[in-house]
Amino acid sequence: MSAAEPVDLTVADLHPALGDPALTSMNFLNEVSERYPAAVSLAAGRPYEEFFDLAAVHRHLDTFHRHLVDDLGHPPEQARRLLLQYGRTKGIVHHLIARNLAVDEQITVDPEDVVVTVGCQEAMFLVLRALRAGPADVLLAVAPTYVGLTGAARLVDLPVWPVAGGSAGVDLADLSAQVRRARVAGLRPRACYLMPDFANPSGASIDTAHRQRLLDLAAQEDLLLLEDNPYGLFHGDDGPRPPTLKALDTGRRVVYLGSFAKTVLPGARVGYVVADQRVAGPGGRVGPLADQLAMIKSMVTVNTSPIAQAVIGGRLLEHGCSLVAANTRERSAYTRNLRHLVAGLTRRFPDQPDRPAVRWTVPAGGFFVVVTVPFPVDDALLDRSGRDYGVLWTPMAHFYDDTAPVRALRLSVSAVTPEQIDVGLDRLAALVTDELTRRAG
Numbered sequence: 275m276s277a278a279e280p281v282d283l284t285v286a287d288l289h290p291a292l293g294d295p296a297l298t299s300m301n302f303l304n305e306v307s308e309r310y311p312a313a314v315s316l317a318a319g320r321p322y323e324e325f326f327d328l329a330a331v332h333r334h335l336d337t338f339h340r341h342l343v344d345d346l347g348h349p350p351e352q353a354r355r356l357l358l359q360y361g362r363t364k365g366i367v368h369h370l371i372a373r374n375l376a377v378d379e380q381i382t383v384d385p386e387d388v389v390v391t392v393g394c395q396e397a398m399f400l401v402l403r404a405l406r407a408g409p410a411d412v413l414l415a416v417a418p419t420y421v422g423l424t425g426a427a428r429l430v431d432l433p434v435w436p437v438a439g440g441s442a443g444v445d446l447a448d449l450s451a452q453v454r455r456a457r458v459a460g461l462r463p464r465a466c467y468l469m470p471d472f473a474n475p476s477g478a479s480i481d482t483a484h485r486q487r488l489l490d491l492a493a494q495e496d497l498l499l500l501e502d503n504p505y506g507l508f509h510g511d512d513g514p515r516p517p518t519l520k521a522l523d524t525g526r527r528v529v530y531l532g533s534f535a536k537t538v539l540p541g542a543r544v545g546y547v548v549a550d551q552r553v554a555g556p557g558g559r560v561g562p563l564a565d566q567l568a569m570i571k572s573m574v575t576v577n578t579s580p581i582a583q584a585v586i587g588g589r590l591l592e593h594g595c596s597l598v599a600a601n602t603r604e605r606s607a608y609t610r611n612l613r614h615l616v617a618g619l620t621r622r623f624p625d626q627p628d629r630p631a632v633r634w635t636v637p638a639g640g641f642f643v644v645v646t647v648p649f650p651v652d653d654a655l656l657d658r659s660g661r662d663y664g665v666l667w668t669p670m671a672h673f674y675d676d677t678a679p680v681r682a683l684r685l686s687v688s689a690v691t692p693e694q695i696d697v698g699l700d701r702l703a704a705l706v707t708d709e710l711t712r713r714a715g
């Protein structure tokens with residue numbers, strides 16, 4: 275469209291979130307991938323698609339259908355309706371999700387406190403929409419922050435205040451300070467969003483003692499915690515996983531956000547939220563926060579596709595409701611890739627006296643490693659990396675809610691082979707050398 279062509283609307287007349295970097299970020303990163311399809315992508319946080327199996331999708335659907343008839347006693351006509359008709363707003367696999375959380379995470383939940391959502395993304399949106407009651411409300415979030423959370427907050431006009439992550443995964447002194455600062459300013463911090471396990475993008479995890487201290491602080495400050503846990507199952511080989519915040523939560527402080535995108539199939543678009551907080555309504559009626567979220571959901575997506583839920587349900591049933599059991603192959607591939615990436619970085623970026631250091635994180639699991647380099651990393655550099663070097667990654671600036679330059683990039687190991695990691699790292703090393711030479715010259 276030429277600049278002179280008449281327009282019907284301008285972005286300035288639409289919701290202010292449109293045009294905000296938090297919303298345009300994902301599209302930009304997807305566009306770069308499309309622009310350089312031949313590049314090795316260490317950018318995508320997608321699961322490894324060679325494991326996808328179309329035939330298994332049909333089988334899972336059948337398995338769940340049989341479960342409805344054989345285990346739950348639904349007459350065939352009703353089972354057919356449950357799968358193909360409009361359905362229960364809170365979902366039809368809530369009982370299996372509750373079982374999965376008990377089996378894998380030792381989290382005890384009433385299935386009525388679960389809302390099955392269109393991906394974890396919808397779960398975040400529902401929770402933020404519910405918590406944003408008025409202009410004094412703010413959300414705290416450990417920085418760097420998953421951009422999908424920041425974008426969802428923008429859409430409900432909820433400001434996001436960063437909290438330092440620090441070496442422990444969340445800096446409790448800073449969390450206290452931000453709560454106090456907000457209250458002094460007459461604002462109401464509603465919750466703190468964080469990922470205690472292998473966070474996206476930082477890769478950081480919080481140890482058990484610190485999780486307990488965080489829960490104590492949340493109780494002291496009367497703050498909810500939004501625990502997002504898409505990567506927790508993909509731990510490395512270093513001992514057992516720490517318990518989730520929700521498993522340690524005795525005071526209903528934690529709203530737990532789940533996703534089946536990495537553990538089953540992203541294309542199913544199924545996630546969920548556990549919201550067991552008691553909400554007092556008019557006339558003294560008390561019910562779970564899940565019911566309020568369902569009310570919002572009924573006006574956003576009506577209900578999550580029962581066909582998609584059935585695929586997830588079937589996969590759960592086939593593995594005794596354990597996603598740990600269902601993901602042994604995936605976990606070992608991601609662990610191998612993570613180890614390969616870290617070893618590859620060590621080989622390619624040794625400390626050299628005449629050269630500024632390149633540093634990286636060594637996460638205990640998950641998909642992501644953050645590499646810190648001696649120069650600012652921006653979208654222009656990413657574009658040059660794709661075009662001239664054939665390797666893609668994610669500028670860490672996308673995960674900070676300001677415009678300050680950031681000297682770091684995120685690498686993901688989830689959608690590549692070890693061979694592609696080698697090629698990608700060779701190309702990244704060439705880019706870094708070139709950039710250092712340019713800057714020195």
Ligand SMILES: Cc1ncc(COP(=O)(O)O)c(C=O)c1O
Pocket residue numbers: 319392393394395396420422469474502504532533534535540544545
């Ligand atoms: C931290 C985090 N939360 C939520 C999501 C979104 O999950 P879903 O695909 O289930 O909407 C992602 C996806 O990458 C993620 O990394």
